[in-house]
Amino acid sequence: MTSEQNKTFDLSASFKAYDVRGIVGESITAEIVEAVGAAFVDVLGLEGQTVLVGGDMRPSSPEFSQAFANGAATRGANVQLLDLISTDELYYACGALNAAGATFTASHNPAEYNGIKMAKAGAQPISSESGLKEIQALAEQYLNSGIIPAAGSRGAISVRDVLKDYSEYLRHLVDLSGSGPLKIVVDAGNGMAGLTTPAVLGDKLLPALPFDIVPLYFELDGSFPNHPANPLEPENLRDLQAAVIKHGADIGLAFDGDADRCFVIDEKGEPVSPSAITGMVARREIARAQAAGEQTPVIIHNLLTSKAVPELVAKDGGRAVRTRVGHSFIKAVMAEEGAVFGGEHSAHFYFRDFWNADTGMLAAMHVLAALGEQNGPLSELGRQYEPYVSSGEINSEIEDKAGAVERVRVDFENEDIEIDHMDGSTFTAKDGSWWFNLRPSNTEPFLRLNAEAKDQPTMEKIRDRVLALVRA
Template identity: 85%
Template sequence: MTSEQTTTFDLSASFKAYDVRGIVGESITAEIVEAVGAAFVDVLQLEGQTILVGGDMRPSSPEFSKAFADGAATRGANVELLDLISTDELYFACGLLNRAGATFTASHNPAGYNGIKMSKAGAVPISSETGLKDVQSLAEHYLSTGTIPAAGQRGQIGVRDVLKEYSEYLRKLVDLSGSRRLKVVVDAGNGMAGLTTPAVLGDALLPKLPFDIIPLYFELDGSFPNHPANPLEPENLRDLQAAVIEHGADIGLAFDGDADRCFVVDEKGEPVSPSAVTGMVARREIARAKAQGEATPTIIHNLLTSRAVAELVEHDGGRAVRTRVGHSFIKAVMAEEGAVFGGEHSAHFYFRDFWNADTGMLAAMHVLAALGEQDGPLSELGREYEPYVSSGEINSEVEDKPAAVERVRADFAGEDITIDTLDGSTFTANDGSYWFNLRPSNTEPFLRLNAEATDRATMERVRDRVLALVRA
């Protein structure tokens, strides 16, 4: 980037609260990425230091990785290119090596998208409040002036592979060698789990575990030819559910495109909710922390997880801390509280032993360990973690979101409830029979409803009543 320009660049369409995401060739290009790489080094004062850059299997990721590296090197940072990585591999490398880094991924977004997830040294998250806005502003400046000034000494660009170190590290955290034999179907959705699953759970790099892995869509293909790599949508779990039943498998695992989230289905092909997985992992992490001498281990959960999570944590002698939705909030509270584990309703799972970062693979390993150390099926094991009935997240397109929430408040004014506004508005029946949360989307004209009750009839009654008011 050396030409004289007078164009004013505005990157606000692609810079989000926690990352960068846009349409390739439009809101994210190699020229933009090079400027972002330079700005990343300047804002985090990384001149003379080494940063890490990788990317997922999207066709544009290699070009963007090189462009980011070029921008960073121009501003004096050394770069180690990690090549193809999952997002949690970036967090692992940033944590283990105590370096800042970036990976190119658009997670579960369609094939035409790409983006950048950035991390400070030690896998500390970067958000709009902690530097991302400054990176945006400086990148816009470099693009508008048409030049990135060269540092006194240009950085060197090299290559590093962290897949084996990552796999060995995860296996040290959860010992699966003593599990009973399990048949495991894994749907990688043509995403990065197609690379990490054989390395961590298979025998591609390490000794074989007592698992028969049945692969679905392990071929890395950023065009997602089989289904979108977004397991949060039920239709994207159908192939996994069918394969579990067809093969008589014990469990099914589905990962999103960059493999930082993991979804679980039982031997009947039924989804095991992320709240149940949170409870399952929390129980194991509390027991492990207590065995190491921690009196009251802390577990973080966002306010949309089932209330069964907090009840289980308290029952097991832990302390439950409720937070807002969003990975930068969870990571910050994890660090503040010294929490051992955190879980979200969206299947993001965070571990103190993973630098407070989220990793779908480590959560999957905990579920496999919990299943493999006892004889019962996953459907029975999962049932004890899901005593309540949930609506799931329901979106309503609403122009005036505050007015819709006010209609609900007015209608429930005569009820014996408590309302809190930690994130959106949460209405909780004081007799414990139900709760629901209404939360506006920051980026779309949606009001999101999550409801939970002690029985299906109550949940459906509350859900339908709230939706009628919201959509009135």
């Protein structure tokens, strides 16, 4: 076997902890994808069953969807091609149709990338702990020796459109028809929200809502000609912030490339933190669950979310459960706890009514409902949910990450604090005035700092002290 073949058939470069992601034509090709489709069917035992396959607006997604479908059909699954979909549309389809599926997307990664997000029936996530490693190993085997047709008949491939059903389902979860009129600027970043926003919030497929939507970069274009579809980076929000001011809008929404995350901008052009959005949606979901007879609804939040979230949850009669960062952990705890809602600092929002999966659009709808049913501006509404001051995530490039954390621990050891190691190291002042977390990146030489305090001077003092120790 040549080194070139070795390179082609070792998929460890593109198989990550939660999904597949690689550079098109190098670590992800149609041949590789076809083998993954076949392995997907075998590992999950899907011969004779339905498999759903869709993709985002990246140029390679249609070819990859077809290749995956061919591999799956060769191993005896009946494939329904969903065509252009957002990632949360896949979760909807896997949940509503109770079928396993895959979508081709590289989320917010640059244009040269594509990837695969996979889910079991009922939108249960697939990760390296729950089948992804086995799919990789079998796909490598098929690439080396060829895909063997299933003993039974080859599966059929058909086409199915789920956009209208998805839109109706979301509207059924949050009734926006009685909202006050709102002017909304939406930055789709040339990603899938350019398709889903007019369907869910506009009048393209369903009756009009009392919204005036100002579209920004709705043209589906996987080359991302305007800015990267990653709203986590502040520079990618600038066009939206300017447009909100220019149009005198009530709110701005920014989605990432596959539209599973949503960021919110207030009428002044200022970001509303994902922690504040978590608190806002949690309050609504607790009230709704209580109205349905649930005594103490559970809300999940990761450990980097503002401490305002568990405080608000307790005040509203819910129970807050703190988790590690990462969607596979959140989804597992959502299922274990029967949680009604979960939020992360990275703007992933999870809903029990959405099969415990994350959906940026449903979170946006809750915010629109909260804003539309009261008279004040979003800046005032958001302030209720942001009583503390956060540093945001600050990365330091450090080779000896453990040594840097130990320097911090030694410096703080005589202070009245608690330290826990759920995910990295979280230092919390016992008087409640501040906390900070140091997390090493698993894939890069970065140590990530997140700090929060009761006021700006305290936050800056803690932030600067920790960074000086880390970078010493």
